[in-house]
Amino acid sequence: MNMKRKLIPFLLFAMILAATSANAQDYKTALGVRLSSAAAVVNNSVSIKHFINEKVAIEGLLSFGDPLAIGVLGEFH
Template sequence: MKKLLLLFSLTALLSVTGAKAQDYKTAVGLSIDFGTGATLVGPSIKHFFNPADAVNAEIIFGGNSTLIQGFYQHHWPLKDAQGLKFYLGGGPGVNLYEGGSTFILRPMAGLEYKIKDAPIALNFDWRPGLFLYDGGSEFEAGRFGIGIKYTLK
């Protein structure tokens, strides 16, 4: 609940201050995946094909696992908050660990803010997962992502 309150507070603050930003085409950075279970950290890359549609790929490590995942994201700018976009998307992933692997399907919803006059973009998203493995499946709702990216034109 505290995380959701922080997210809404950040959105309100950026809306009130009238923060402005410029768009970017490609960005590289650091992604953190956290929530129930282990926290995973690693590199990410995001590329926009047009102002609304992007792909984001991550290779993150933690808890004796390597998670490789890719997402399609569709973005909408938030009115009166330039540089702040809401996005929905999802995609597949694979969790590799000693002795096996798990296939993951993940929807996501989040916010991204591109800082004006700085090559930095920040994001926060909710990314629940459906984990599919030999003999069953498991749904995990309590997963979130934070990212910081260096933007390229």
């Protein structure tokens, strides 16, 4: 009996969660911050990402560590 009382709210929550639809955010350009405690060259940086089309994006990174680092990524989704 006690197990049923715990299981019913969980099942209700799972059904509500399954019934809701997820909506992706629509954006072309985004600005981000990358933080890390590791000693990598590009550990703490600012990044900007721009989608050229639905499947291709470019991302630029600027690291403020020692030495200063710049990176460019081509991303295919």
